[in-house]
Amino acid sequence: MQRKLIRIVALILMVVSFIAYIAKAPAFPIASENLLPWSMWFFIFALANIILWQSVVKLLSFSLMVIWFYAFAASIVPETSTATVDLGDIERTPEAFVDAGGIIFNGKGKCNTCHTLDTSAPPGRCPDLTDVGTSAATRQPGMTAKEYLIESLYEPHTFLVAGYGNIMPPVWKPPISLTELEIETVIAFLQSQGGEVDLTPFEPPVDIGSADAIVEEQPPLLTGDVARGERVFVEGAKCIACHAVAGIEQPAGQTLDDGVEVVAAPDLTDIAALNQPRYIEESVLLPNAQIVSGYGSVTVKAGGATIQGTLVTQDNEQITVRVKDAAGNEEERIIPLTELDPEPIEELADLKGKGFFWIQMTLADTGVTVSGDLVEEDDENVTLQVGGETQTVSKSNVRVQATLIDFDENVIVGELVSENEDEVILNVDGEEQIIDTFDIDEGPTYSRAFGKRLVVTSPMPDNFPLLLSVSDMSDLLAYLLSLTGATDATAVEAAEETAE
Ligand code: HEC
Ligand code: HEC
Numbered sequence: 203m204q205r206k207l208i209r210i211v212a213l214i215l216m217v218v219s220f221i222a223y224i225a226k227a228p229a230f231p232i233a234s235e236n237l238l239p240w241s242m243w244f245f246i247f248a249l250a251n252i253i254l255w256q257s258v259v260k261l262l263s264f265s266l267m268v269i270w271f272y273a274f275a276a277s278i279v280p281e282t283s284t285a286t287v288d289l290g291d292i293e294r295t296p297e298a299f300v301d302a303g304g305i306i307f308n309g310k311g312k313c314n315t316c317h318t319l320d321t322s323a324p325p326g327r328c329p330d331l332t333d334v335g336t337s338a339a340t341r342q343p344g345m346t347a348k349e350y351l352i353e354s355l356y357e358p359h360t361f362l363v364a365g366y367g368n369i370m371p372p373v374w375k376p377p378i379s380l381t382e383l384e385i386e387t388v389i390a391f392l393q394s395q396g397g398e399v400d401l402t403p404f405e406p407p408v409d410i411g412s413a414d415a416i417v418e419e420q421p422p423l424l425t426g427d428v429a430r431g432e433r434v435f436v437e438g439a440k441c442i443a444c445h446a447v448a449g450i451e452q453p454a455g456q457t458l459d460d461g462v463e464v465v466a467a468p469d470l471t472d473i474a475a476l477n478q479p480r481y482i483e484e485s486v487l488l489p490n491a492q493i494v495s496g497y498g499s500v501t502v503k504a505g506g507a508t509i510q511g512t513l514v515t516q517d518n519e520q521i522t523v524r525v526k527d528a529a530g531n532e533e534e535r536i537i538p539l540t541e542l543d544p545e546p547i548e549e550l551a552d553l554k555g556k557g558f559f560w561i562q563m564t565l566a567d568t569g570v571t572v573s574g575d576l577v578e579e580d581d582e583n584v585t586l587q588v589g590g591e592t593q594t595v596s597k598s599n600v601r602v603q604a605t606l607i608d609f610d611e612n613v614i615v616g617e618l619v620s621e622n623e624d625e626v627i628l629n630v631d632g633e634e635q636i637i638d639t640f641d642i643d644e645g646p647t648y649s650r651a652f653g654k655r656l657v658v659t660s661p662m663p664d665n666f667p668l669l670l671s672v673s674d675m676s677d678l679l680a681y682l683l684s685l686t687g688a689t690d691a692t693a694v695e696a697a698e699e700t701a702e
Contacts (some may be wrong), residue, residue: 209254216247220266224273241274272547289383295389296399303391306384313374313388319395325515325522327468329363335397348400351389354405355380366495371477374410377686380477382406404623424483424676431681434674439666441678445470445683455615459661465512465661468494472687482682486675487667489660499656503543509535513658521656543651552598553579557657561586563650564601576653597650597685604628606645608637618648 213674222230230237238246248270252261257410287302287309338347338354342361345353353360358370373380373388380388385406393399435441436450441635444467446452458464473482484491486687500513500523511525520538529535544562547553553561553576561584562573572593574586585594602618604626616628618680626637626646670678 205254209251209259210253212247212250213259214646216263216266218253219243219247220270223270224290225618228574230293233410244270254296266645287387289387292387294401296394296401299387299390299401300394300399303383303387306380306388306393310384311388312378312472313373313382315472316370317477324341325496327366327497329366331392331395333396335393338392338397347393347397348389348402348404351392352404352407355385355388364518365521366515367492369477369481369492369494371481372408374406374408375478377478379475382410384472384639389532390544398416398648420668420680424672424679426676426678428677429679431679431684433445434670434678435681438674439670439678441470441687444662448470448687463661465610467662470677470682473685474683475686479683483679486679486682489662489664493660497661498516499661500656501660502537504537504541506543509537511535513656514659516656539654539656539659542654542656546603546647546649547651547653550579550584550600550650553584553653557655558653559656560654562652563595565595566599566601569601600650603649604646606637606647607643609643610668611643618646621646 209304209492219240220566225242227240230243231238245267248267252267254262256265257517266359272478280533287305289302292298292302313331316326317329318326318330319332334351335347338350339345341363342353347440354370355373358372359368362368362376365637371378372383373383381531386401386403390399390401435447436557440458443458443464444451446469448469448471474590480675481699482490495516496512497512498513499511500521501508502523509525511523514522514524514534516522518539520536522536523536524532524534533639539560542560544560547558547561560574562571563584564571572586572588572595574588574593576584577587577592578585582598583594583596585592604618605613605614605615606623606626607613614628614630614635614637616630619629621627624639626639626642628635628637
């Protein structure tokens with residue numbers, strides 16, 4: 203009787219732990235400590251059942267264990283596989299191309315290490331590609347979906363999706379090195395995500411044959427020692443405080459130099475498998491050159507208040523900013539770009555560089571005020587998107603507002619009519635006022651336009667080139683270039699951890 207009870211309990215526990223394991227339930231906690239992952243519980247209970255029961259249940263337990271074994275073995279195989287397909291005699295049919303493209307997307311192409319195909323996935327460093335088969339046609343006026351996809355893969359830097367950094371590697375270059383045919387299959391796969399697959403052959407926009415030569419031309423400037431570099435990463439520069447690397451324990455509560463806060467930063471486990479040496483080098487030397495989407499810091503003014511936080515997502519209409527309140531609680535706020543406060547602009551130079559995306563100017567000749575999104579600028583002109591059209595305004599044809607304070611502490615604000623060494627002539631409420639430069643205490647300051655801007659900076663310190671010696675920096679870079687992820691023992695450990 204008692205034995206029967208033990209058997210039934212063991213059977214129930216085995217089934218429950220098997221379901222929990224398959225459903226990827228969080229590990230079973232006692233006093234908030236994880237005792238064992240479900241995979242291990244299942245293994246124990248399955249063994250118990252094999253011992254306790256006869257025939258039928260023994261067989262059942264055994265078959266569950268076989269299933270478990272395959273699932274477990276699959277889960278410890280690194281997530282970023284380098285699966286390739288033999289395209290030697292692939293049939294030119296949509297099905298064959300889409301299938302092959304899917305394997306390359308998740309394998310050799312490493313696309314899945316950056317991109318998701320699941321709209322419910324949290325927004326990451328790269329756009330979700332769920333409906334890219336159709337959305338690709340809407341990205342660039344005059345470009346078909348296929349043309350846009352070709353451009354995206356061969357020359358990803360040409361058109362950046364709003365809100366994302368220029369970090370996608372051209373997939374035909376090392377380290378990813380897809381062949382022309384492989385790229386064709388990936389394009390078919392992308393088209394199959396919500397669109398029509400079109401296998402018409404095309405001419406690649408770049409000469410793939412030169413790929414290796416280009417990279418050879420640009421080897422990293424510095425070369426060093428990997429093992430010493432790891433020490434710089436962990437102890438010397440404390441990169442590990444912000445960045446995880448599989449196989450290295452991340453010390454909790456590490457403190458950085460004054461004024462540097464430990465923040466969420468990209469996992470660097472396979473940074474070198476995805477990126478060229480030059481990009482990695484630049485990331486450390488000039489963190490602001492390219493900011494990984496989702497990690498930048500942003501400060502904006504809206505409704506008179508200054509909002510500071512992490513820029514989570516950005517598109518043409520709104521931004522999502524993660525802010526921390528005084529108590530340290532994090533909250534995401536969605537701010538429509540139209541709600542940002544316009545700031546006065548003194549000089550109409552390098553507007554994009556200063557983060558401006560919307561400008562309002564009053565034309566000097568007609569007095570008409572124009573405003574719109576900033577399209578282009580050069581030394582002479584500023585081009586705005588006004589309604590459905592673009593309008594180019596000459597920088598010499600904008601009304602300049604001047605503000606100055608005289609020695610009687612009067613603040614005088616007016617439109618600049620003219621100025622020379624001796625006097626400044628302002629139009630104040632329709633009347634011309636001549637102010638002797640001797641009478642000016644402060645100013646004049648000018649405002650030529652108003653603009654809305656979004657300035658995104660990297661929270662990563664940019665003073666490592668100053669803090670580290672050249673030899674430490676060389677070793678550090680050598681170490682980063684060795685981080686190709688899921689090929690060695692550390693990667694298997696990491697995969698095991700995630701499997702739990
Ligand atoms: C290192 C990360 C990274 C890898 C690897 C990567 N991408 Fe990207 N990809 C990005 C980022 C970031 C963007 C957005 C910026 C831009 O447009 O270049 C992007 C943009 C795209 C776009 C345009 C999406 C849109 O909505 O307009 C496509 C298509 C695309 N990637 C396909 C791929 C494919 C296919 C692969 C694999 C062969 C791949 N990417 C590998 C980071 C990556
Ligand atoms: C205060 C936290 C912090 C520290 C310390 C830090 N980083 Fe970063 N790092 C970041 C953040 C945040 C980003 C993403 C934003 C960006 O692109 O600049 C980043 C980006 C990077 C990237 C590009 C990653 C990618 O996926 O493209 C590399 C490479 C990198 N860091 C290396 C280092 C190295 C090496 C060190 C130590 C010398 C270091 N970081 C120290 C926060 C940090």
